[in-house]
Amino acid sequence: MIITVTGGKGGVGKSTTTLNLARELDGVAVDADLATSDLPRGRGPDIHDVLAGRAAPMDAVEWLGSVRVLSCGRTLEGARAAELDELPRTLDLLDRKYKHVVVDTPAGLARDVGVPVASADVVLLVTTPKKPALLNALQTRELSLDLDTPVAAIALNKAGPESEMPDRLEDEFGVPTTGIPESEAVAAAQETGMPVRQADPDAEALERYTELARTIQECEQRGGGARNSIGNTGR
Amino acid sequence: MVRVETSTDRRAGVTFVTAQVTNTRSTPQTVRMRANVDGPMWEPRSGSGRSPEWGEETWETTILPGQTRGMGFATPVEPTDSMTKLVSVTRQEDAGTATREEAVLAELDEWSPPSDIMVEEQ
Numbered sequence: 622m623i624i625t626v627t628g629g630k631g632g633v634g635k636s637t638t639t640l641n642l643a644r645e646l647d648g649v650a651v652d653a654d655l656a657t658s659d660l661p662r663g664r665g666p667d668i669h670d671v672l673a674g675r676a677a678p679m680d681a682v683e684w685l686g687s688v689r690v691l692s693c694g695r696t697l698e699g700a701r702a703a704e705l706d707e708l709p710r711t712l713d714l715l716d717r718k719y720k721h722v723v724v725d726t727p728a729g730l731a732r733d734v735g736v737p738v739a740s741a742d743v744v745l746l747v748t749t750p751k752k753p754a755l756l757n758a759l760q761t762r763e764l765s766l767d768l769d770t771p772v773a774a775i776a777l778n779k780a781g782p783e784s785e786m787p788d789r790l791e792d793e794f795g796v797p798t799t800g801i802p803e804s805e806a807v808a809a810a811q812e813t814g815m816p817v818r819q820a821d822p823d824a825e826a827l828e829r830y831t832e833l834a835r836t837i838q839e840c841e842q843r844g845g846g847a848r849n850s851i852g853n854t855g856r
Numbered sequence: 857m858v859r860v861e862t863s864t865d866r867r868a869g870v871t872f873v874t875a876q877v878t879n880t881r882s883t884p885q886t887v888r889m890r891a892n893v894d895g896p897m898w899e900p901r902s903g904s905g906r907s908p909e910w911g912e913e914t915w916e917t918t919i920l921p922g923q924t925r926g927m928g929f930a931t932p933v934e935p936t937d938s939m940t941k942l943v944s945v946t947r948q949e950d951a952g953t954a955t956r957e958e959a960v961l962a963e964l965d966e967w968s969p970p971s972d973i974m975v976e977e978q
Contacts, residue, residue, distance in 0.1 A: 656969035700969035733967035739957050767960045 622841050623712050623722045625741035625774070627765075628748050629727035634675035634778035634801075636660050636748045637811045638833075639725040640688055642745070644816035645834035648721025649682055649689040651801050653708060653737050656700045658693035660725055661685045661814035665752025667692050669699030670766070672707045678714045678848045689719065705733055709740040721837075730764055738765050743840060745833075750777065750786045762794065773840040776833055779803045797836045801829045858919065858945050864935040873939040873953055874928040879919035882947035885927075888916045892941040895933040918948050 623632050624646075626639045629659045636652075636659035643650035652660040652668055666676035682691045694700070715722045724737045738744055744765045746755030748758035758775070765772055772794065777787050782798035787800035788798045801807065811815045859878040864871050879885045890913050893898040899910040899919070909917045915927045 655967075697969060705967055727967075731965040731967050732961060735964045737959045739961060764960075764964075768957055 622720065622725065622743070622837070623741040624745055625724045625726060625737045625745055625770070626745045627726040627738060627761050628736055628746055628754070629728065629734075629761040630748065630754040631728060632778070633655075633747050633749050633754050634807075634811075636725050636775050637807060638689075638747050638778070638801075639723050639743070639828075640814070641722040641810070641816045641818070642837070643690075643721070643829040644688045644818055644835055645830050646673050646721035646723065648713055648723055648836065649691060649719045651691045651712065651715065651722060651724045652693035653695060653724050653733070654703075654727040655703050655733060656697075657727055658695065658725075660690060660692055660701055663692040663694065665688060667694040667699070668711075669694040669696070669703045671711055672703035672705070673699075674704075674707070678711045679718060679817060682715070682719075686815050688816055691715070705736050708736050712737070712740050730760060734761070735764065735768065737767040738770050741770050743768050745837070746772055746775045746794075748775065748777060748790075749779045750781075750784065763777060774799065774833060774836040775799055799829055799833045799836065801833075832852070857881065857911045858885060860889070860940065862938075862940050864939055866935055867920060869932060871931050871935050871938070872928065873902070873935075874926060876924050876926055877917075878924040879921055881947075882921050884918055884920050885936055886916065886946050886948050887917045888914050888943040888945075889927060890914045890941050891929050891931065891942055892938050893931045893933045893936075894932060898930045900928060908932065910966075915942060963978060 628635055639650050650660060652658045663685060665683055666681040670676040671678050671681050682689050682841050689748060712722055726734050726737050746758050748754045762772055774798050775790055775794060775798040777798055779798045780786055780802055782802045784800060787798040791798040805824045806817050806821040806824050810820040813820055817824050859880055860875055862875040864873050877887055900907050909915050917925055920924050
């Protein structure tokens with residue numbers, strides 16, 4: 622299953638969510654934020670090399686701590702050489718090998734978001750309770766629906782511990798919503814590039830990421846996802 | 857439905873069979889055909905591989921409305937009136953979705969890496 626993590630707004634915690642979800646699902650995190658990547662950087666070939674045809678997707682996946690990551694290079698030359706059109710095939714190949722492919726995307730609603738959304742089985746929307754972030758999340762949801770990729774879940778980062786926001790979002794969007802309160806554990810994980818399960822396994826945030834993973838798995842068991850319902854042709 | 861026009865050409869003990877397959881409907885159709893010969897059949901090959909339309913003995917492709925595609929093969933069998941057999945014709949369900957997806961993606965802003973936020977490799 623290909624899960625594209627997106628939300629429109631920058632800095633809402635897409636990369637942190639991607640890394641933690643990939644860890645909880647025992648899948649692979651793919652850094653498709655080709656120019657402004659945030660996931661940890663590996664040592665070998667990266668997604669720029671893969672999208673430029675210089676490396677096979679499998680050869681560019683490496684273990685970074687306890688998570689498999691297809692990381693992204695940091696050079697302008699690399700980003701320029703990367704062919705966005707190659708991304709769907711890359712994700713498809715990874716999907717055949719790993720059960721879950723979790724794709725981090727850039728901010729905005731340009732084609733570098735559209736392509737991974739169109740290639741995914743489901744979308745995970747990431748937002749914070751702030752209005753600009755919520756508006757961006759709404760726009761991203763529109764794009765997902767236009768591209769026939771359903772939204773499987775919402776991760777509401779920086780939700781207050783007692784906030785009613787997750788419930789309200791769940792009603793408003795009609796999608797299971799997990800609130801992930803701001804915490805030292807999440808901040809530390811973000812800083813070190815390690816998932817919470819590795820950085821601070823006793824943290825409460827871990828339960829939230831487990832819940833998020835469970836939502837995705839339930840969606841998968843119900844046969845949810847764009848590619849299941851329309852036969853996986855031409856993707 | 858689809859219209860199939862088959863012709864044969866016998867040369868040096870080999871029958872070359874060609875068929876023109878036309879989609880006369882208003883929706884894209886996935887067409888499957890096979891050779892109707894009692895004997896060996898040689899499908900066209902490009903380089904070392906079988907051409908993509910050919911599977912094990914069947915030829916399959918999707919034809920857009922009003923379009924014509926050609927299929928062909930060779931066989932040592934003498935020509936008959938019906939060298940090809942239409943196996944199935946089904947409406948291509950995903951065609952609309954694919955086109956829609958492409959249309960939506962085409963409307964989005966082009967992606968280009970912004971030079972000002974890139975960090976040089978260390």
